[in-house]
Amino acid sequence: MPSKRVRYPFQVLALCLSAWGLAWAGPPAEKDKAPDAASIRRGKYLATIGVCEACHTPPAVPAVPGGGDPDRERLFRMDPDWVRYLDPQRQLAGGVPFILRLSGTTHGLVVTPNLTPDVETGLGSWTEDEIVEVLRTARRKDGRVLFTFPPHSFYNHMALEDARSLARYLKSLPPIRNPIQPRTLPFEPQPMVADGPARAPQGRTRERATYLMGALVGCRECHSHHENGTLVEFAGGSPSDPFQGSFRLGPDLPLRQLEKGFAAFPYPGFAVLYGSNLTVLGHGGALERVPTERIVRAIRQGIDVREDEYGRPRPIAHVMMWQFYKDMADVDALALADYLKTLTPVANPVGVRLKLFGTDWEAAFQQTYGEPPTPEDRAAFGMP
Ligand code: HEC
């Protein structure tokens, strides 16, 4: 059985505050009922801070390399704000491929499904209950089980009302026809057991922060690493663990049908970026005195809690998806920041945030996986 550990795999490129606390109205199976506007609004909010579009909306770059405007393509690869290049014409219409390296000889390919209510190529024939089920258990209505990596891998903890709101929001989208290439996987994934509460905790509370990070947003997955098999939470990435807290950047994103790639985030050259150590913001940490508002600013505006050497605000890298978090409600952002301030500092020897490899794909690969690419890897990632 191949390892299913896969790093937070945001690919490509990637609202509105909902009326929190509005009760979820009504029993299940209301597919004939008038849509519940408040529930849809909440679903839209959850979809935004849950960054669904980062994976389920393809970028507007040509399907064939060199087939479109070269300036736009160059900008897409170099602009830190990659979310701006997501295609508004294909919002949540899927089609973003993820190459999975399960081992040096085992690879898979999963492509994000079309979440719009198109009957033939999307979720048009799915009921709300069926969408709730696939979100919380990974089991599709045809019985097939999704391959889950973060954040899908923890949606089983999602509150029923939140899953239902997401389903309603998806059903309210304009249908877009977009046929999706089938996945290839060398094994059958297992379903998850849904164990989320009926309703999500609310307010600027520790319960709310724990819920959001346990059931919807991947703060922990991106900001932690393993040491001797144990998860060191929020201590940032580790160069010896490619599976959490480090991210592959590169020019050869697997965004297009004719091109496969190793990188998960766009960048002109190959690089590996490490998630920051957030425990330094906790009690007794080096940044304990950073005001909560600064942490909220980092989350919602992508500005580092520290100034640069000239005292200017320093933008953080495009891996942290503040473009979606910018719409996070005050109470949620504050609940998360409060939580970070309670962490116990953990020393993480990672000195550099970003390791640059220029055009050296093999070195970046080795850094990420701890071993050089095999011939099978080369074939899977389309490298000579
Ligand atoms: C990191 C990328 C990623 C993010 C973020 C993400 N998804 Fe997915 N999602 C996938 C992939 C990949 C699949 C397909 C897996 C497979 O085919 O085995 C999928 C499958 C699904 C499916 C199943 C549809 C079907 O036809 O099988 C639904 C529904 C879904 N996602 C909803 C969401 C929602 C709602 C969000 C945000 C709250 C979200 N996803 C966030 C990658 C992502």
Ligand code: HEC
């Ligand atoms: C997809 C991965 C990813 C996710 C999800 C993510 N982060 Fe980050 N975050 C990063 C990376 C990488 C950095 C460092 C960027 C840099 O150094 O330029 C960062 C930086 C930060 C910073 C700034 C740290 C500093 O030193 O100023 C804060 C605060 C933060 N993240 C909190 C969060 C919280 C809270 C969440 C959940 C809502 C979250 N992050 C989700 C990857 C992620």
